[in-house]
Amino acid sequence: MPAGSLALLTQGAVVSLLLAVGAIAGGTLLAILLAAMAFSRFEVVRAVYRVYVYIVRGTPLLVLALILFYAMPALDLRTGPYIAGTLVLIIYTGALFAEVFRGGVLAIPRPQWESARSLGLPPLAMFRKIVVPLVTRYTLPSYVNVCVMTVKASSVLSIISVWELTLAAREIIERTFAVFTILGLAAAFYFVMCFGIDRLGRRLERLLALRGFAGVRA
């Protein structure tokens, strides 16, 4: 193996993970807001939600990344590719998480809403005590799914010169021509990160599947 390539790949993997973590955190917050819009009383707000999801979900991440990369300097936002890259990942995962959460809210049985309403719970308590705990449990597997996908999707950002695992691998290959060794190593790094998130998700599932709560473990 070419000297120093393992250290470079490790650094690249750290950057990829940071990008993914930022995107997951930002995307989750955005998605909560979006999902709230999806259940708005006002048709206009719901329409905005739908249009957002259709557009973002219906466009390749690569194309979105390129658009944002070229648009930001044009808008005179002097940000590097990292900001643009994180932003595009947030926009993308936001739409995916939002649909996951929307599905979770739809899965809350009507009697649960009625119980909460009949207790006269104010909206914030309803959200904190009923909606969040139930939706978290219902959606955890699909949430983790999107998280894992985000780690891998971050590789697309190498196109807009975000130096992360995939770009690091390509640089090393250009110097050394050790194509399969380096790509194999990069793939292994991605796998380890995704596997870690998977295990974390399972652990969280077990934690939340409190005694008796419907949640059969696979």
Added chain:
Amino acid sequence: MIAIRGLEKSFGAVQVLHGIDLDIADGEVVALIGRSGCGKTTLLRCINFLEEYEAGEICLDGQPLWYRPGPDGVRRRVPEAEARRMRQQMGIVFQQYNLFPHMTVLDNVVLGPRFSQAVSAPEAEALGRRLLARVGLEGKMSAYPAQLSGGQQQRVAIARALAMRPEVLLFDEITSALDPELVGEVEDVIRSLLSDRIMMVLVTHAVGFAREVAHRIAYIADGAIAELGPPSEVLDRPKDPGLKEFLRRVRG
């Protein structure tokens, strides 16, 4: 007291309540009986506004609930915050218990007082413990609903409703989903509430139990009260032919 006047309710094109008039006095227990689909559950759900209704009025202690005439004379729903305050004066227990599955038994009971009525945590917890002891579940405070039998879950649901210190308790066929051997423990809890002189409206198929606990029984047919009176009249000397037939069937 509760005063219901001219209550009308439709689901789409189907009218299910045709002008219900019913008064419930303080401390009175009224049972609603009738065939399935007659509108008795819908009536109960209208009382605490789980269902909207198109016409009529429901008053609690003279205070009109849920709707109020606007400046143009057309009635409007009261604001959500006000509806929440009104709901807190009533407790409802459902056929399927509907406990919150992610909360312990104690948390289920404490939730309402704690977050709807801003009772302090220690006070709400003390109240919760007292009520759970009252329904005979002092040993199950930290259990989750899925770990309990149906009868136990239903007793928790009753404690949860009581925790709001309601003026009225609404019971929607609360023993219908239970195994026969568990019905007794839930009925015992209701019996024990009679001494509290709290208003109760119970929708039930258990005519024997209704005779025992209700001061008056309303027989509902096709969305209207067809017969209303003390059990000794409604059950023993029914006049309405539909009621006679209904009683013959439920008594087998």
